[in-house]
Amino acid sequence: MTESIPNTAPASFVPPRRVLMGPGPSDVHPRVHAAMARPTIGHLDPAFVAMMEETKDLLRYAFQTANTLTIPVSGPGSAGMEVCFVNLIEPGDTVIVCRNGVFGGRMKEVVERCGGVAVMVDDAWGTAVDTGKVADALKAHPGAKALAFVHAETSTGVQSDAETLCRLAREAGCLTIVDTVTSLAGTPVLVDQWGADAVYAGTQKCLSCAPGLSPVTFSDRALDAIKNRSSRVQSWFMDLNLVMGYWGGDGARAYHHTAPVNALYGLHEALVMLREEGLEAAWARHRTNYMALRAGLEAMGLELLVDEPHRLPQLNAVRIPEGVDEAAVRRRLLSDYDLEIGAGLGDLAGKVWRIGLMGHSSSATHVILCLTALEGTLRDLGVPIRAGAAAAAQKVLF
Numbered sequence: 001m002t003e004s005i006p007n008t009a010p011a012s013f014v015p016p017r018r019v020l021m022g023p024g025p026s027d028v029h030p031r032v033h034a035a036m037a038r039p040t041i042g043h044l045d046p047a048f049v050a051m052m053e054e055t056k057d058l059l060r061y062a063f064q065t066a067n068t069l070t071i072p073v074s075g076p077g078s079a080g081m082e083v084c085f086v087n088l089i090e091p092g093d094t095v096i097v098c099r100n101g102v103f104g105g106r107m108k109e110v111v112e113r114c115g116g117v118a119v120m121v122d123d124a125w126g127t128a129v130d131t132g133k134v135a136d137a138l139k140a141h142p143g144a145k146a147l148a149f150v151h152a153e154t155s156t157g158v159q160s161d162a163e164t165l166c167r168l169a170r171e172a173g174c175l176t177i178v179d180t181v182t183s184l185a186g187t188p189v190l191v192d193q194w195g196a197d198a199v200y201a202g203t204q205k206c207l208s209c210a211p212g213l214s215p216v217t218f219s220d221r222a223l224d225a226i227k228n229r230s231s232r233v234q235s236w237f238m239d240l241n242l243v244m245g246y247w248g249g250d251g252a253r254a255y256h257h258t259a260p261v262n263a264l265y266g267l268h269e270a271l272v273m274l275r276e277e278g279l280e281a282a283w284a285r286h287r288t289n290y291m292a293l294r295a296g297l298e299a300m301g302l303e304l305l306v307d308e309p310h311r312l313p314q315l316n317a318v319r320i321p322e323g324v325d326e327a328a329v330r331r332r333l334l335s336d337y338d339l340e341i342g343a344g345l346g347d348l349a350g351k352v353w354r355i356g357l358m359g360h361s362s363s364a365t366h367v368i369l370c371l372t373a374l375e376g377t378l379r380d381l382g383v384p385i386r387a388g389a390a391a392a393a394q395k396v397l398f
């Protein structure tokens with residue numbers, strides 16, 4: 001026996017109960033948890049294959065697309081991102097990458113690891129992607145293979161104009177790679193109407209599902225580009241030419257990797273629930289709860305970072321009042337209320353809190369708890385704020 005392994009009796013891990021109102025994961029619906037606890041079956045079992053087919057249809061609904069290649073990648077949102085880039089980008093390709101937060105920076109990393117050249121279009125954190133600058137970049141780089149941008153920047157709470165960006169790219173003969181990890185099911189993601197080519201999302205933000213899967217969808221133009229590559233995709237696991245043999249086709253399944261069976265039960269259930277609620281109703285719910293949260297924050301005298309027209313309803317960056325120890329506030333929220341909110345990332349570290357109202361965490365109960373907990377905690381720490389946050393939110397909600 002190895003001596004360095006401590007000889008203590010192992011115990012089951014029982015996590016504390018938390019209310020998740022950060023940048024993700026968000027609260028998982030009990031129906032999704034129940035689905036994930038069902039018996040594991042073989043991933044080539046006809047019953048499982050039938051569920052895979054239904055999942056693809058439900059994802060087409062969520063993405064508002066008729067794209068044949070619409071599947072959940074076995075891996076988190078970052079894996080979906082990587083799948084899009086490694087399949088479309090070949091060594092020497094130019095990619096115009098918009099960066100107005102953390103996730104645009106990651107796209108640059110991935111482009112470069114694919115051997116591509118990233119041409120950056122930078123905008124200040126907390127502002128939307130400037131479509132004029134993108135139009136200029138497309139003109140300056142007529143041979144660019146793709147335009148990549150983040151629809152909903154979770155690091156800042158900004159939504160960019162995906163429809164215009166996709167149109168500009170199409171007019172320039174350029175493919176689009178779009179991050180909708182935080183927007184899918186929270187605000188309109190209209191893949192076919194936008195004419196987007198490669199789009200990836202995540203399960204743990206607005207879908208009320210657990211982390212670990214990444215829905216992706218590819219247009220026929222994107223598929224042509226993948227089929228006509230001059231070099232092999234350098235990643236065997238992510239090569240869509242191989243993955244399609246597993247997820248694609250009707251009935252025939254070639255073994256590629258073992259699908260995360262129970263995680264997929266969870267996604268299927270989350271998508272069934274989205275279908276029951278209806279996409280428009282889900283968008284409206286995210287919007288109403290945002291308006292209630294905003295009313296409460298403003299009643300306290302707190303300010304949001306992002307200008308109203310570009311604000312993401314599901315992720316609110318709140319300016320930290322002068323002289324407040326922001327980490328102490330988050331610690332108190334967690335210890336006193338079991339409530340998790342997010343810290344600022346990168347350029348915004350120490351400057352904002354990020355309050356998520358995503359998926360199952362976008363509810364009146366969550367809004368009222370968060371406002372009450374924040375008001376009580378700030379007052380307790382001696383921060384001069386006004387009272388009545390919950391009442392202001394209730395006026396919007398009921």
Ligand SMILES: *Cc1c(COP(=O)(O)O)cnc(C)c1O
Binds near residue numbers: 155182212
């Ligand atoms: C969360 C997030 C990701 C990454 O998803 P993971 O599941 O954490 O890998 C990518 N892009 C955006 C905009 C996100 O919010």
